[in-house]
């Protein structure tokens with residue numbers, strides 16, 4: 656029973672965070688990745704709209720660890736500034752952009 660309650664709470668938390676993710680996207684990502692993540696950031700990145708949450712999280716965490724493409728230094732400070740919760744929320748928002 657305890658486990659079920661936990662799962663319900665985390666589902667509720669995820670849907671609350673999805674709203675936040677939208678706000679985080681607009682304030683921190685929109686300027687480069689464009690409306691609904693539909694642009695190549697600085698004409699260099701892949702178009703990330705509709706990527707799986709896990710792919711976005713993995714890729715942003717990669718930047719924290721110094722991985723990434725030729726423009727990775729642009730993403731590193733942005734990635735480092737995001738908490739895990741904020742990253743999950745913004746990734747959920749981006750995954751919903753199709």
Ligand code: HEC
Nearest residue numbers: 683684687696697699700701711714723724725726727729
């Ligand atoms: C200052 C411009 C800028 C901002 C702001 C920005 N990005 Fe990026 N992003 C880039 C660039 C440039 C790349 C390509 C980097 C590289 O060469 O790996 C990129 C790559 C990415 C990638 C991987 C795509 C790929 O090509 O592999 C993801 C995922 C991503 N950004 C997510 C985000 C998220 C989430 C935010 C907001 C929290 C954000 N970005 C904000 C410029 C930006």
